[in-house]
Amino acid sequence: MAAKKTWVLLLSIKQDHFHFVMAELRALAEMMKIPTHHFSDADCALNNVRFNLKEDNDITEAKLREMCSRSISIYGLYELWEEGASYEEVHNNFRENDDSLRAPFYEKEFAFEIELIHRKKMTMPERIRKFDSFANCLPMRGKINLKNPQCKITIIENYGVPKDNSPRGEDDLIYVTVGRFLCNGQRNLIVKYAVSNRIAVGNTSMDAELCLFMTNLAQVRAGSLVFDPFCGTGSMLLTSAHFQSMVIGSDISWNVMMAKGKSARMGQENRKPNETLRGALEGYDLGDKCVDSLVIDNNINPWRTIDDGWFDAIITDPPYGVREKCEKIGTSKKFDDWIDFDGTHFPDKVAYNLNDVFADLMKFSNKHLRLGGKLVFWYPVSTVLEHGKLLYPRHPSFELFADCEQVLNMRTSRILLVYSKIKSQHSEDVDASGDVLSLQNGFRDIYFQPCPPGTKPEERKQWRPKQAEK
Amino acid sequence: MKLLTHNMMQSHVKGISRRFPLLIKPETVRVVEQEFNPDFVRRMLGRIEYEALQQAMTWLGHEGKLPKDCPSEDENNEDILKAIHHALLEVEMVEGKLVCPESGREFPVKNGIPNMLLNEDEV
Numbered sequence: 001m002a003a004k005k006t007w008v009l010l011l012s013i014k015q016d017h018f019h020f021v022m023a024e025l026r027a028l029a030e031m032m033k034i035p036t037h038h039f040s041d042a043d044c045a046l047n048n049v050r051f052n053l054k055e056d057n058d059i060t061e062a063k064l065r066e067m068c069s070r071s072i073s074i075y076g077l078y079e080l081w082e083e084g085a086s087y088e089e090v091h092n093n094f095r096e097n098d099d100s101l102r103a104p105f106y107e108k109e110f111a112f113e114i115e116l117i118h119r120k121k122m123t124m125p126e127r128i129r130k131f132d133s134f135a136n137c138l139p140m141r142g143k144i145n146l147k148n149p150q151c152k153i154t155i156i157e158n159y160g161v162p163k164d165n166s167p168r169g170e171d172d173l174i175y176v177t178v179g180r181f182l183c184n185g186q187r188n189l190i191v192k193y194a195v196s197n198r199i200a201v202g203n204t205s206m207d208a209e210l211c212l213f214m215t216n217l218a219q220v221r222a223g224s225l226v227f228d229p230f231c232g233t234g235s236m237l238l239t240s241a242h243f244q245s246m247v248i249g250s251d252i253s254w255n256v257m258m259a260k261g262k263s264a265r266m267g268q269e270n271r272k273p274n275e276t277l278r279g280a281l282e283g284y285d286l287g288d289k290c291v292d293s294l295v296i297d298n299n300i301n302p303w304r305t306i307d308d309g310w311f312d313a314i315i316t317d318p319p320y321g322v323r324e325k326c327e328k329i330g331t332s333k334k335f336d337d338w339i340d341f342d343g344t345h346f347p348d349k350v351a352y353n354l355n356d357v358f359a360d361l362m363k364f365s366n367k368h369l370r371l372g373g374k375l376v377f378w379y380p381v382s383t384v385l386e387h388g389k390l391l392y393p394r395h396p397s398f399e400l401f402a403d404c405e406q407v408l409n410m411r412t413s414r415i416l417l418v419y420s421k422i423k424s425q426h427s428e429d430v431d432a433s434g435d436v437l438s439l440q441n442g443f444r445d446i447y448f449q450p451c452p453p454g455t456k457p458e459e460r461k462q463w464r465p466k467q468a469e470k
Numbered sequence: 471m472k473l474l475t476h477n478m479m480q481s482h483v484k485g486i487s488r489r490f491p492l493l494i495k496p497e498t499v500r501v502v503e504q505e506f507n508p509d510f511v512r513r514m515l516g517r518i519e520y521e522a523l524q525q526a527m528t529w530l531g532h533e534g535k536l537p538k539d540c541p542s543e544d545e546n547n548e549d550i551l552k553a554i555h556h557a558l559l560e561v562e563m564v565e566g567k568l569v570c571p572e573s574g575r576e577f578p579v580k581n582g583i584p585n586m587l588l589n590e591d592e593v
């Protein structure tokens with residue numbers, strides 16, 4: 001029987017968003033039809049930012065490469081040759097174990113490379129000493145080719161999680177892995193789509209890494225139709241279009257969609273004419289992925305209901321009423337002299353209750369998302385409330401796929417909720433009105449709760465809002 | 471505004487019964503080439519109202535470019551799919567108006583962006 005290959009999936013060490021990483025791997029594995037149990041939290045913690053995956057019917061190199069072509073939590077993919085707790089052990093393994101899988105590469109042009117985990121610096125002489133140590137156990141007979149090797153042998157050294165800030169040295173080495181490099185993940189996209197590199201930016205444009213996470217969690221693929229009902233400058237639509245989906249964005253703000261009014265950029269007076277959704281996409285040569293951008297009040301929207309649902313994914317960041325106002329069309333006043341600008345009437349807006357924003361979003365998705373599609377959005381919570389699944393919005397058509405917390409400050413977090421649509425809107429047990437259950441987010445009440453009168457200035461910083469009474 | 475979007479929308483004015491399709495009163499129309507994705511076109515075929523698409527093409531002055539009958543979702547003829555792709559994504563109204571078929575309420579389209587906001591007395 002031929003020897004089975006094992007691949008090492010090395011994750012990025014930057015673990016700011018651990019929950020996002022695990023959720024992303026699960027979402028991508030589901031897309032590539034790899035059983036998701038291979039990516040469990042516990043395995044990741046145990047193996048320290050890597051997974052070893054054995055070749056079988058469900059796991060092939062092609063599938064893993066495809067996963068890398070999407071993932072931003074994966075640093076690189078390697079074909080495992082040998083591993084061990086020390087260099088001696090690895091050298092011994094190289095001498096003693098079956099080499100049928102690596103033998104074909106002995107004649108190739110090659111180069112060595114070291115990846116350090118939890119260690120920052122290593123001098124060149126130390127690196128070369130390590131490369132040379134393989135001379136006796138790894139019979140590479142090809143030429144050395146540093147620029148364009150046919151076989152890049154990568155040594156992954158793990159130094160363990162540091163307990164303090166002292167620099168890590170040779171003695172801290174806990175595990176060595178040697179493998180053949182196959183491909184990298186998509187970390188470079190974080191720079192490409194950084195907010196500072198975009199044409200259109202706003203005060204609340206989403207960070208590129210989180211946009212990419214959201215796009216992958218929504219399982220956007222080539223030819224998907226993706227919609228963002230609160231698109232603003234279209235952060236998430238950019239990264240969706242990058243993965244070849246068609247995008248539609250709408251927002252209630254006429255100014256943002258038409259690129260009129262004050263710019264959010266420092267030192268720039270007004271928005272430039274190309275700072276629209278289409279302009280932003282064209283800046284990345286993705287103009288032909290743009291279906292349309294529209295000015296729509298999501299509370300009363302013009303989308304036509306069809307049986308299947310129009311959209312393959314709905315990815316959005318609704319306003320929470322902290323940095324961006326929650327608004328819908330309406331008025332409390334009565335007046336006749338409407339303000340027109342450039343032939344356009346600007347209707348009055350009134351506050352859009354935060355709970356209604358999310359309830360409407362779920363009802364909307366129930367109508368217009370196709371079965372099996374993903375709904376991805378941010379949900380603010382006050383950390384003084386216990387958060388558990390019961391507090392998230394629930395809808396009979398949707399099943400929670402992932403919830404990833406990003407801590408904003410001492411008092412608040414926002415949670416990225418990913419729902420899969422599991423029932424069509426016509427299912428019998430889905431109420432026609434599609435009531436959203438158990439929505440009790442008192443986020444704004446708690447966020448804006450004032451200090452009680454008489455609090456001394458020095459106590460103000462320590463003061464925390466009280467939990468809402470149940 | 472592309473005709474796929476036109477096909478996805480209806481009038482949301484209150485208290486009317488005939489909402490679809492929105493009439494198109496074009497002022498400027500342009501044709502922009504878009505990458506052809508046959509799978510996307512096939513998937514959309516099952517969702518759009520074909521007659522409304524034909525009608526919209528006529529309003530924009532591009533009549534007679536679509537096949538008479540709606541092709542099925544497993545259509546393989548590339549020319550037919552390309553004609554539909556052209557109608558859905560390449561013909562675009564830059565300036566003009568969308569008009570509610572029953573109430574006559576006009577929604578302006580500027581710079582290719584429809585403004586579908588109702589006024590505060592209409593919600």
